[in-house]
Amino acid sequence: MKLTILGGGGFRVPLVYGALLTDRGEGRVTEVVLHDLDDSRLYAVARVLAEQAATVPDAPTVTATTDLDEALRGADFIFSAIRVGGLEGRANDERVALAEGVLGQETVGAGGIAYGLRTVPVAVDIAQRVARLAPDAWVINFTNPAGLVTEAMSRHLGDRVIGICDSPVGLGRRIAKVLGANPREAFIDYVGLNHLGWVRGLRVAGRDELPRLLADPDLLGSFEEGKLFGTEWLQSLGAIPNEYLHYYYFNRETVRAYREVERTRGAFLRDQQAQFYDEMKRPDASALTAWDRTRAEREATYMSENRETAGAGERDADDLSGGYEKVALALMRAIARDERTTLILNVRNQGALSVLDADAVIEVPCLVDANGAHPVAVDPLPDHATGLVCAVKGVEREVLAAAENGSRTTAVKAFALHPLVDSVNVARRLVEGYTEVHPGLAYLK
Incomplete structure (x- = not known):
């Protein structure tokens, strides 16, 4: 194959x-x-x-x-x-946004x-x-x-x-671990968009164990999301959000932290990986050793500004191993060999989440077999989550429209409608700033 x-x-x-x-x-x-x-x-x-x-x-x-x-x-x-x-583009994405006082995360x-x-x-x-x-x-x-x-x-x-994305997988694994459950035997009730989803239940042998976690402040505060969001906020939500929702729930603090760092995440990775690729030009260098060393540093500094803002400390060693490659392998095996499995994936909605149309790509548990990935029907989200999901999906649709018709006006609309951009004037300046630094946006007229 x-x-x-x-x-x-x-x-x-x-x-x-x-x-x-x-x-x-x-x-x-x-x-x-x-x-x-x-x-x-x-x-x-x-x-x-x-x-x-x-x-x-x-x-x-x-x-x-x-x-x-x-x-x-x-x-x-x-x-x-x-x-x-490239990573230079990512660094520019961050720099232009932060200059306007808004988030520049990739x-x-x-x-x-x-x-x-x-x-x-x-x-x-x-x-x-x-x-x-x-x-x-x-x-x-x-x-x-x-x-x-x-x-x-x-x-x-x-x-x-x-x-595919490793964030829901890592979140489900962490929740299962603190509950003493085997992640392979747990069904994770997760729903949303990519980097905008919530775990609403974790069922083992038909029983939802998440209420037990939410009722125990010590357990709840013992893993990454509990440290990042705080136990009171998680109990208030009645769910465990994807770590990327920290950018929404604690936006002001995160933007301030990002503006104060010496180098943004993109700039750090740009410089770090440039060193790795330069080292690979030396025929006597051990490629695997250099890669392992660089990766360990990369993973250890992941979302460090958010954790510092929350006082969450260092990431646990178990969270430094990635995971998206395991999702990719499991997906390929399920399709190629008809090894039926359940994975959290980004697929067309097809009626699974009633608030969005059939063609909207969502992130939900899917049954996977030789015929592909089939989204599992999920319960409606609470109003606050529905509002965020619909707003961000609306922004995504404006991005797709701008990319298709090359409209600068539509691009401004996409920025202005995002919940984390607080002014149409800011949106206009963002489009101006990004088109100045990105040759790939020259198509916007």
Whole structure:
């Protein structure tokens, strides 16, 4: 089976390949094609993968190419993890937004909109090529903003594109752990959009264990989300929000913290990864050792400003291992081998969440089999959550419209309607600022 990885020179590709190395079952991936626009990054990542595979018999073969059509032809699965504009673009997203006093995070608020506006046209082109060159392939999208990009691609690929994210998986694992439950045996009642969802229940053997957690302040305050949001707020919500909702619930404090740091997250990752790729130019350097060291530092500093604002301290060691690559592997296995499973995924709504239309991409538990991912019908959200979900989905639709028609006016509307942008005038200045620093937004007229 052939897997093509778009963004194959990306830093986290070894996580995906590492997961593939653990799969020895029939119908496993035997061929990996890395595609990237940057030859040097492809070379660096290929070196890491070669060291990973050195002691593994029958490891999937790895080839690299800068030709997109060549990479897509004959693919059974296509994993999309591109970053349009690179980490320099992410750093600019943060800088322009923070200068206006609003959040510049890569998936949430102004930064997420800017990232979406320059990514959607590229993702749509990829989807159209897949439909033409590999119509039977399944596309697994990890490109951010994941829900928005998945919805853009679904307009050309239908249900053959599925978005994945490790945030709900990590949240469910943490909740199960503090409750003494096996995450593999628990059903996580999670619903929302990507980076905008809530765990409303965790059922083990048919019994919902979440009320027990919410009633115990010590248990509730013992894991990441309890430390981040505070036990009183979680008890007030009656649910456990995705960590990205910290940007909404504690927006003022988070923006202030981000404005005070010496380097934003994007600037930190830009500089850190530049060092890694530079090190890979030395033939005597151990690629896997350098990658492991860089990844450990990357994960340890994840959402550090939010944790500092909340007084949450350092992340637990168990939370530093990622997880999206395991979701991707489980998804591929379920489809390729008809190994039926339940995963939290980004898929078209199809009536699962009544407040949104059938084509809106949402993030919910899905039953996965050889025919793809099928969203499980979920109970309605409470009013406060419904309001946020509908507002952000409305913004996503404006982003998609702006990307399709190239309208600068529609782009301004997308920024102005976001709950974390507090003025139409700010929205206008954001569009001006982003078009000045991003060549990829020159299409907005």
